Amino acid sequence: MPPQSNAQRADESDEPQGSFTNKPVLLADNGHGTKVKLWPNDGPGQNGIPNVAIERSFKRKDSEQWETQKVSLNAEDLLAVARALEKGHDAIVEKQAGKSAPSRG
Numbered sequence: 001m002p003p004q005s006n007a008q009r010a011d012e013s014d015e016p017q018g019s020f021t022n023k024p025v026l027l028a029d030n031g032h033g034t035k036v037k038l039w040p041n042d043g044p045g046q047n048g049i050p051n052v053a054i055e056r057s058f059k060r061k062d063s064e065q066w067e068t069q070k071v072s073l074n075a076e077d078l079l080a081v082a083r084a085l086e087k088g089h090d091a092i093v094e095k096q097a098g099k100s101a102p103s104r105g
Contacts, residue, residue, distance in 0.1 A: 033057040049075055
């Protein structure tokens with residue numbers, strides 16, 4: 001089966017949806033339990049602007065059951081969260097580089 005393209009509809013229906021006919025668009029799947037989906041927001045009383053959901057699935061140590069953490073972000077929050085995540089990533093990379101750099105002394 002070919003890999004799912006970034007614009008294909010996700011098949012999961014256990015998520016709350018703006019309307020019963022809309023499913024999320026899978027924007028990214030890193031293959032390690034993290035997915036990013038674009039959810040329609042066109043149900044009754046909604047503004048029509050989609051939300052982006054980030055999902056992370058994992059198993060806890062000593063457990064065989066999968067758990068999923070989810071966060072839904074609106075358009076106003078996305079850029080701020082993306083910048084904060086990038087800063088977090090930069091800090092981790094810098095810390096890792098510092099540990100692997102030879103000490104001078």
